[in-house]
Amino acid sequence: MAQQMGNQPLIVLSDDSQRTSGKDAQSMNITAGKAVAEAVRTTLGPKGMDKMLVDSSGGVVVTNDGVTILKEMDIEHPAANMIVEVSETQENEVGDGTTSAVIVSGELLSEAEDLLEQDIHATTLAQGYRQAAAKAKEFLDEQAIDVSPDDTEELEKIAATAMTGKGAENAKDLLSDLVVRAAQSVADDGTVDTDNIKVEKVTGGATENSELIEGVIVDKERVNDNMPYGVEDAKIALVDDGLEVKETEIDTEVNVNDPDQLQQFLDQEEEQLREMVESLSEAGANVVFVDGGIDDMAQHYLAQEGILAVRRAKSDDFTRLSRSTGATPVSNVNEIDADDLGDAGSVAQKDIGGDERIFVEDVEEAKSVTLVLRGGTEHVVDEVERAIDDSLGVVRVTLEDGKVLPGGGAPETELAMQLRDFADSVGGREQLAVEAFADALEVVPRTLAENAGHDPIDSLVDLRSRHDGGELGAGLDAYTGETIDMEGEGVVEPLRVKTQAIESATEAATMLLRIDDVIAAGDLKGGQVDADSGGDDEMPPGGGGMGGGMGGMGGMGGAM
Template sequence: MAQQMGNQPLIVLSDESQRTSGKDAQSMNITAGKAVAEAVRTTLGPKGMDKMLVDDTGNVVVTNDGVTILKEMDIEHPAANMIVEVAETQENEVGDGTTSAVIVTGELLSEAEDLLEQEIHATTLAQGYRQAAEKAKEFLEEIAIEVSPEDTEYLEDIAGTAMTGKGAENAKDVLSELVVKGVQSVAEDGQVDTDDIKVEKVTGGAIENSELVEGVIVDKERVSDNMPFGVEDAKVALVDGGLEVAETEIDTEVNVTDPDQLQQFLDQEEEQLREMVDALKDAGANVVFVDGGIDDMAQHYLAQEGILAVRRVKNSDMKRLARATGATPVTNATDVTADDLGDAGSVAQKDIGGDERIFVEDVEEAKSVTLILRGGTEHVVDEVERAIEDSLGVVRVTLEDGKVLPGGGAPETELALKLRDFADSVGGREQLAVEAFADALEVGPRTLAENAGHDPIDSLVDLRSQHDAGNTGAGLDAYTGDIIDMEEEGVVEPLRVKTQAIESATEAAVMILRIDDVIAAGDLSGGKVGEEDEEPAGGPGGMGGGMGGGMGGMGGGMGGMM
């Protein structure tokens, strides 16, 4: 980049910098965005396929969870990364709908490309898209269905819908029941903190063997074999320090001149430990969880009193134990009183999948629960966990908002219809942007049909005619290819999944469209093609065939991915 000054060119950018401006920059960013969407498109819906991602250390992830795919892929292109953020926002806010959010973003960019070629300004497009998104959210509110937090069956449908098409699908009835039970247990005043639902993965057994423990599982063993294996009607004490003699903060030197003096020291230490154990015993505790260490002598005394003790318990587990049993953590064991203790029907060390763990269960009104997920192999358990996390997210959001929408592409078709009507009332060139937005939304049902092996055009035509006739809940049954009432079929998802997806997709698309200059400090090209050969891997602006670095143009076997 050089500016002419007199006869002297003025150099502003360094030699390594790369600048792409105007149409080229827009085209490059749109291509990158579309490529990201293309990467996850085939995973959408009940018949979506999976991706196998192998990182540079050889770790393998097999998944069809949009956000996981995009995080695992080594994406370098800045515009592509903006779309990965859309998936991450969707995951954090609602837990499901990450793939939908990304493919809508890709489609908004694709539609914009045609309009930009017709000399419509990017700012006009941005205004039209924003207007359409606002209107879309209003329309969605209108067609939303109210659902009560006590309606367990409905909530199970929602949990099941989020799992469909993922590895857990064949056991979705069992799992959705566990998810709903778990969320209902920890809900307080209509709010749910999913941290209160701990997911423990155990390799071995079938997915159907998964279970919900109303309480906490601590991945530790009791400190001494002389302690009881299990305790019924447990009184649980939580100590935020250790059961050991405190070390002095300052370096001190004590000269012992007489063996009796040394004995005195040792007796004193022993006495301190004895006091701690006595305090626990007097308070009535028969189970103790400690987040520090437990001295050997203290272990001996605890075992003598028949108290089951566990040491070095993680902070997060201590919080869960407090919520589950109602115990109040104390910093010093000698201060413990009967009021500080929590209750559990049983605390026992059990073997699960070859590992010994401590189960704290049979807790009344447990405000912290544990889901044990089983599966034949590690990859299966990992994928079930991802499905469960999406499922927990949607049930949480439904409990909080109390509003759901039919699935199967029904809301998108309805929105497209209403937005086309709305476009007529929008003046100027923004009207074209609103129509483009309506077309972009139909990518949902179209992709669902494609992935399920049905004709996307026929499916869309059928869907539109049903919605024209006023069937707002009509969606595509991916298994049969028929258009059916999704609400009756129990295929429903939270309203927030859709509103959030539309919101973040619009924001990302608008942000990318408004960029007309990309100035990169380094090289945006697709890295090395061969060992010595440093040509860019093609694509606009020497850009790795549409996506920088890690993705070598998507078509080329997804560079950093396969």
């Protein structure tokens, strides 16, 4: 890039740098965003298809989970990565609706493209989109249906809706029951911390063999074969240290001149270990989990006392055991007492999927639980886990917010109708942007119809007619192609899934529309590019080939 200054050109960018400006930059970014949306569009709905993602070393992921697909794809274009962020935000905030959020974002860009060609300014579009998004969230709040945290039946419908179309659908009745029970178990004052729900994957068996453990599974074994396999009415001690003789913190040297002196040292160490075990026994502990190691002699004494011991337990396991059983971790085992112990109906070592693990079960009012997921193959159980994560997310936000909406494209159709009415009250060219926003929302019911093999035009016309007649819950039955009452059929989604999707999609689309210049950069100090990603003459990821319009999207094709 050079500017003429007098008789001498002023060099601003190096000859190797690339720059795309004006409508070319807008068109390039819109095309990239639409390409990302198109990549996941066929996965939406009960009849959505799966994607197989293969990496360079032959690793395979089979899924129709939008955020997983976009994370695993080799996407390089910077604008495309901004659309990927929409799915990641949706996943972090809600857990479900990632595909919907991305395709709405792509459709907002597509609608904007037509208006840009009509010389509507990008800033005007952005302002209109924001107005429409704010009004859309108001309309959604008005349509929301209240759900009680104790309404287990409704919560199971919400969990089942999130699983529909995924690999776990064949066992969704069982799994939705497990998810709701798990979420209700760890709920605390209206909030649910999903970190207290551990998901344990086991390859082997059928998905229907999955179960909920009211307690914790620790991926460890008892340290000594002479210890009991199981303990009933367990009193559990958590020792945040090792059952070993402590070494001095400074280097010391002891000269021993007599064998009796050596024996005294050994006897003293043995006595220390015996006192540790006696402290546990006197406190009433019959199960102990230790953060560090357990000396062989201590193992012997523990086995003699009939105490089941586990060493080098993970910190996450300690947290879950404490939350679940009520045990208080202690750092000095000699000071432990009965008040520090936790309670469980049983603690036992069991074989599951060919691995020995410690099951801590039958815990009253457990605040930490474990979902054991089974599947015939590793890929199956991985997809079941993704479905469970989505279901846990939607049940969590429903318990926190207490509001849901009908699914099947019903909210989007109703919003589109109401936004078109609202557009008449909007002055200036922003009115066109609001109408475009309404059209973009209808991509959800249209895509549901297309993926199910139904005529999208007929489906949309029928949906609009029913909503015009006041049927707020009318949505598309993907299996029959008919328009039915979604709430009556039990197809419901949390309010936050829709509001978050609209908010994220709008922000990403408006940010991309306002970009009119894409310039090669060095090491960005405040951006998303790592210092290692390029020198002064290099573009950020995807920069190479920007002049071709898609700049860097070739990686996407390779990943697909």
